[in-house]
Structures are given as structure tokens and as C-alpha cells.
Amino acid sequence: MKTVKEVSELTGISVRTLHYYDEIGLFSPTDKSESGYRLYDDKALELLQQILFFREFDIPLKEIKAVMESPTLDRNRILRMQREMLVSKKERMERLIASMDDILKGDNRMDFTVFTKTEIEKMFQLMFDSMPKEMRQTAIGEFGSVERWKKHYIEVVSSDDVQKRYAKVIEWYGGKDAYFSTLENPISKEVAESYKKREDAIRQKLIGRRGCDLNSFEVKGIIGEYGFVMKQICQMKEEKGLMLAVAQSYRNMQCQQAIDEQYGEGAAEFFAQAIEAFYNE
Structure with missing residues (x-):
């Protein structure tokens, strides 16, 4: 068991913040000592790590709490979700670094890409899963295989013209999270x-x-x-x-x-x- 001070030193989160997380029901101590001090076990620290992953993306605490408490999400699914978010962030950072390198070389080519390759692959999979069987088979027949179809889809959606169009679509939805939520939960x-x-x-x-x-x-x-x-x-x-x-x-x-x-x-x-x-x- 670790005290709140030890958790604070381990994670870099202030004691005040840990107390606040407890107050709003986001991250509560495993137990309390006889003196009333908060105590945390390894399982609690694992939960805190997941919360910190979400905070890395500036997700509001209210939304993090809703995700963590969702009965439909297990630990592995949350980790997979966070991994996708981190990969997307990594790809965006790599694009920014590449753009800066181009500027330093004298090539001021700006990159306004809306979706990363990982996100485009996710879009394809969501489209593929929700598509009627007959339509899916027709498309596979035209391209020769799912992989060729997927490669073509990624190339098309990655083009500057299509990315610009998606920028408008994302604006209509109020953000990429809302757009993906719609893709993942289509109307019947x-x-x-x-x-x-x-x-x-x-x-x-x-x-x-x-x-x-x-x-x-x-x-x-x-x-x-x-x-x-x-x-x-x-x-x-x-x-x-x-x-x-x-x-x-x-x-x-x-x-x-x-x-x-x-x-x-x-x-x-x-x-x-x-x-x-x-x-x-």
C-alpha cells in the first residue's frame, strides 16, 4: 500500500489533485489507515495510469469518469482505445516534425491532414463491418481482395482533396470524436x-x-x-x-x-x- 504522498511523488500528480479525484469519484483510495490517511494498492495505481493516459489528450474528467465506469468496457478494451489514441497522437507529432524539417530546409510545405493513417484504417473497418453483405462482396469482387480494397481506400482518403472535404465534415459533427462515435453507432x-x-x-x-x-x-x-x-x-x-x-x-x-x-x-x-x-x- 502507498500513501497519497507516495503516489504523488511516484506520478508527479499533486496531493491536492488526488484528493479532488477522490471527491468527484474518479479515483478513490483502496483503504484508509487508522489515522484516516488514504492508501492505494497496485490495482488502484493501474487505474490511475489509465486515467493519466486519457488526461494526456485533455479529455474532461467527467468524460473520463463515464468511460471508466461504463459496464460495456473492460480493461483490455480501454487499453486498446488508449493505444489507438496514442498511436494517432504519435503520427500527428511525426507529421509536425516532418513539416518543421521541411521548413528548416526551405520547403515551407504545410500539412493540414485531418485523419492519420491509423484513423483512416479504422474508418475503413467501421465501413466494412456495417456494410450489407451483398455490397461488401461486390466491392471485394471489384478489387480482387479486401487488402487491395483497403489499400485503395487509404490512398483515396489520404489525398489532399479528400482530406479538405473531411475537414468540413468534422466541423459539421463538432469534432473527430463525435464523427467516429456516429460511425461506431449508426442508426438502425x-x-x-x-x-x-x-x-x-x-x-x-x-x-x-x-x-x-x-x-x-x-x-x-x-x-x-x-x-x-x-x-x-x-x-x-x-x-x-x-x-x-x-x-x-x-x-x-x-x-x-x-x-x-x-x-x-x-x-x-x-x-x-x-x-x-x-x-x-
Whole structure:
């Protein structure tokens, strides 16, 4: 058993901080001496080490406590999670060092990469695991193997152009953690179908207001509902960027033809203008 002072000297954490961790229920002593002093065993020190790993990434104590107390997470899963975070941080540090070396050499090439290779591999795996079996087999057939498919995916997502696009997506979600959380916890097929029907109903209402002023209450009310639905479908923190991207997609020739065929000629352009009027004011 170690006293709070000994733990403080061992870890570099102040006694005051250890007392605070105890007060909020994040890290409590194993026992107390007859004099009331806090005592910690090796298992407690192992727990403290895991907390310090999370603190390395400036994760709020409230969130660390929630993770540590989650009944679905065992010790090994927490360690794997922390290892992924450390590897990602290591890769970011290596990129920064490489960029600094380039600047010192006179090559001021800035690197604004959004995702590290480890994170891109994780994105591929999440996509692969959630993909319908038939679609997965089709993709494997096209590339010849999962490894070739994965290599192509990593090359595409690592490109500067795609990384810039993802920078906007991450902004819509409110951060990479929120984005990965959405990938790891997708909405069910039934819920997705329900939202799809609601989206169609919104478009039907919107095309019914085609003769109205884009800034009218009727049109704005429908676009507001549309934005809310899209926010729920994509589980985003902020939908403005997404909706403006949707408006732009309506001007894509293939999408425009499909929308006009379903809702009438000129519908796609009307939808795009209505969304832009709402979000650009």
C-alpha cells in the first residue's frame, strides 16, 4: 500500500489533485489507515495510469469518469482505445516534425491532414463491418481482395482533396470524436427507412410551395424541418454545412435529373435555392 504522498511523488500528480479525484469519484483510495490517511494498492495505481493516459489528450474528467465506469468496457478494451489514441497522437507529432524539417530546409510545405493513417484504417473497418453483405462482396469482387480494397481506400482518403472535404465534415459533427462515435453507432435500418420517408414527405410539401417567396414563412418552416431531419439522420451537432452541401448536390447533373423526374422539372433548383435562402441569410 502507498500513501497519497507516495503516489504523488511516484506520478508527479499533486496531493491536492488526488484528493479532488477522490471527491468527484474518479479515483478513490483502496483503504484508509487508522489515522484516516488514504492508501492505494497496485490495482488502484493501474487505474490511475489509465486515467493519466486519457488526461494526456485533455479529455474532461467527467468524460473520463463515464468511460471508466461504463459496464460495456473492460480493461483490455480501454487499453486498446488508449493505444489507438496514442498511436494517432504519435503520427500527428511525426507529421509536425516532418513539416518543421521541411521548413528548416526551405520547403515551407504545410500539412493540414485531418485523419492519420491509423484513423483512416479504422474508418475503413467501421465501413466494412456495417456494410450489407451483398455490397461488401461486390466491392471485394471489384478489387480482387479486401487488402487491395483497403489499400485503395487509404490512398483515396489520404489525398489532399479528400482530406479538405473531411475537414468540413468534422466541423459539421463538432469534432473527430463525435464523427467516429456516429460511425461506431449508426442508426438502425428501420430508423433510416423512417427518416427517408419523412424526407420524401418534406420534399413533397416543399414542391407544393414552389410559387411562394423563398423567404416566406411557409417555405422557411419546411426547410427548417428538413434541416432538423438531416441533422438527426447524420447525428450531427450542426447541420448548416451539410444542408448547403445538399443544396449544391441538387445541382449535380445526375442528382438533378433524378429529383426533377420525381418531383417535376426545375424541382432540384428550387430545392437548392430554398435551402440556400434559409441558411445564407
